[in-house]
Amino acid sequence: MRDLLSSARASRDEPLFRVPAFGLTARVRVGLLGPDLGLPTVVETSHAEGGGPPLYRRAAAEVFEIITGRYLFEVEGKRFIARRGDLVSVPGGAARAFVNVTGTPARQQVFIQPAFDANAFFDELCVACRAGAPAAELEDFGRRWGIVYLGPPLRPRDSEVPGGLD
Numbered sequence: 001m002r003d004l005l006s007s008a009r010a011s012r013d014e015p016l017f018r019v020p021a022f023g024l025t026a027r028v029r030v031g032l033l034g035p036d037l038g039l040p041t042v043v044e045t046s047h048a049e050g051g052g053p054p055l056y057r058r059a060a061a062e063v064f065e066i067i068t069g070r071y072l073f074e075v076e077g078k079r080f081i082a083r084r085g086d087l088v089s090v091p092g093g094a095a096r097a098f099v100n101v102t103g104t105p106a107r108q109q110v111f112i113q114p115a116f117d118a119n120a121f122f123d124e125l126c127v128a129c130r131a132g133a134p135a136a137e138l139e140d141f142g143r144r145w146g147i148v149y150l151g152p153p154l155r156p157r158d159s160e161v162p163g164g165l166d
Contacts, residue, residue, distance in 0.1 A: 017122035021129040022153070023051020023100065028118040029109070040113040047071075047106055052099035055151035056142070061113050062096070064088040069106020072156045073098045079160055097154040101161045121145055 017026045030042040044067075055074065064071075066086045073082055074097045075090050081101070082088050090096045092113075100106040112118070127133075128141035142149050 015119070017126055019122075019125055019129050020131070022053050023048030024053075026122055028122065030115075037115075039115055040111040041115045041118045043110045043112065043118055045108050045110060047100040047108075049100055049103055049105070052153050053097060054138075054149050054153050055095060055097040056147050056149050057093065057095045058145075058147045059092045060116070060146070061092040062090045063111040064090070064098070065109040065111070067107040067109060069100055069102035069104065070161075071098045071106060071108065072101045072154060072160055074154050081161065095150055097151075099154040099156060101156050116145075 014027050014029070017028075018024070019026070025046045027044045028041070029044055030039065040063075052071070064073075064082065064087065066082050066084050066088070068084055070084075071082050071088075073080055073088055074095075075088075076094050076096075082098075088098075124141055124144070128137045139149060141147075
């Protein structure tokens, strides 16, 4: 996958996490700064064409800022397209999934509240999703991080994507 993550603020302290099972490359922009600060965790992600996580539910709220491309989102059973410049706010506890429908890699910045140790999260996710890992490892990972996987990754229908799937 071509790496489209921004390097404008990149530092050696921001490792790239790659999760091929989700077509994902992630960089933690703002990690866990302490519960008293009230700041969200910020993660910049790039998804390959067709990339995205399985349908999941978590207690944390997430705000997705689409930087490039288009994503099909499903939040609590409602599907919609989000494009460059759009913000998608998902309340804590809501079921959610998304998939890149651009035809090329697409990027988003994700703000997650309450904050958590995203570096440890992605370290563990990479292990749970490695090639050949049993599905139970992802379920165990989810339990440790307060994520319940509800179904497979989102797959768009042609009628849901303006102009079809490009």
